[in-house]
Amino acid sequence: MSAANLLDVNDLKVHFPVTRGSFFKREKRVVHAVDGVTFTLKEGETLGLVGESGCGKSTTARAICQLLRTTDGQILFEGVDLRPLTWNQVKPYRKNFQMVFQNPFSSLDPRMTIGSILSEPLKHLMDLSRAERKERVMGLLKEVNLNAKFVNRYPHEFSGGQRQRINIARALAVSPKLIVLDEPVSALDVSIQAQIINLLQDLQQKFKMAYLFIAHDLSVVKTLSHRVAVMYLGKIVEIGETRELYQNPKHPYTQALMSAVPIPDPIKEKKRARIPLKGEIPSPIDLPSGCTFHPRCPIAQDRCRVEVPKLRKLSNGSVASCHFAE
Numbered sequence: 001m002s003a004a005n006l007l008d009v010n011d012l013k014v015h016f017p018v019t020r021g022s023f024f025k026r027e028k029r030v031v032h033a034v035d036g037v038t039f040t041l042k043e044g045e046t047l048g049l050v051g052e053s054g055c056g057k058s059t060t061a062r063a064i065c066q067l068l069r070t071t072d073g074q075i076l077f078e079g080v081d082l083r084p085l086t087w088n089q090v091k092p093y094r095k096n097f098q099m100v101f102q103n104p105f106s107s108l109d110p111r112m113t114i115g116s117i118l119s120e121p122l123k124h125l126m127d128l129s130r131a132e133r134k135e136r137v138m139g140l141l142k143e144v145n146l147n148a149k150f151v152n153r154y155p156h157e158f159s160g161g162q163r164q165r166i167n168i169a170r171a172l173a174v175s176p177k178l179i180v181l182d183e184p185v186s187a188l189d190v191s192i193q194a195q196i197i198n199l200l201q202d203l204q205q206k207f208k209m210a211y212l213f214i215a216h217d218l219s220v221v222k223t224l225s226h227r228v229a230v231m232y233l234g235k236i237v238e239i240g241e242t243r244e245l246y247q248n249p250k251h252p253y254t255q256a257l258m259s260a261v262p263i264p265d266p267i268k269e270k271k272r273a274r275i276p277l278k279g280e281i282p283s284p285i286d287l288p289s290g291c292t293f294h295p296r297c298p299i300a301q302d303r304c305r306v307e308v309p310k311l312r313k314l315s316n317g318s319v320a321s322c323h324f325a326e
C-alpha cells in the first residue's frame, strides 16, 4: 500500500448464494455481484465509478462502507483491513467514511426533524455536548446552503434537491475523510443536479475529503472525477485519469460507453460514431468463460473465450483488462 492512499481495495468479492428450481430439485447457485474489484483512492481525490445497471457499483459502495457482508478480499482504510472486523470493532473507523444514497426521499426518516437527523451521527460517533451538537447542526445547514430556520422542519417539507443537501450535511457531520456518493444526483432535475455537483466540489475544496462517486451519467462523472473506473459484471475493466479515459479509452467496453456521451459541440456531435453493444449484460450467476465481455465484444477473438485478461498498465497510464487493449 502506498502511504498516500486513503483506501486500498484489493480483489474484493461479494457473492450471494441463491437457490432456484422446485422444492424437490433445488439447485444452489452463486450471484457474483462483485467479483475481484481492485482500486485505490488518495486523500482528497474523486474516483468516479461507472457501468451499466447491475454491474456491481452500488454493492461495491455498500461493501466499502461495511453495510454488507463480503466474501473475500481486503478493504484497507489508512492501512487497516476493515473486512475481518466485527460491527463494534469497525465503529471507531466509521466516522471516517460516510455514504450518501441515491434516493433523497427514502433516505431520511420522515418522523424526525432535520435537527434530529443531523444530530444522530454526532451522538453515536462523536463525543460532543448537547450545546456543541446544536452548534454543529446549525453550521452544517449553513455549509450546504440551507437556512438554519429549517432545523425543526420535517423531510416532507423539502424539495428533492434540499433533501439531498440534508443527506450531504448528515454525511459531513462527523468530518469524514471519505464520502461514498451512490448516484447522488440521478433522481434530481438537471438544474438541481448542477447545484448539487457545485456544492460537492465546493465542500471537497474546503474540507479535502475523498469521494467515491457512483453514477451512470458519464457527463456528470467527468465533471467531478479526477480518475474514473469502469465496471462490467462485477469487475473493473479499466481505470484511468478522467481526461485520458474519456479521450482515449482502451477497453472495448469503455470505448462503447464513451461513444454514447453527447458532445456539446454540434458539429462534432453530428460526426459522433456510436459503438453499439450487442446483446444484454449476461447473468452474474452464469458468468461467461474467459473474458466476461466476450459475448458482446466487437473485437473478440478465440483467445478471449478461454483466457481471463488481467488488469495491466498501458502506455497511456491507464489500467485495463483486455488482451488487445493496445
Ligand code: SF4
Residues within 6 Å of the ligand: 251, 252, 253, 291, 292, 293, 294, 297, 298, 299, 300, 301, 304, 309, 321, 322, 323, 324, 325
Ligand atoms: Fe474484447 Fe477480448 Fe478484450 Fe475481452 S479480452 S475486451 S473479449 S478483445
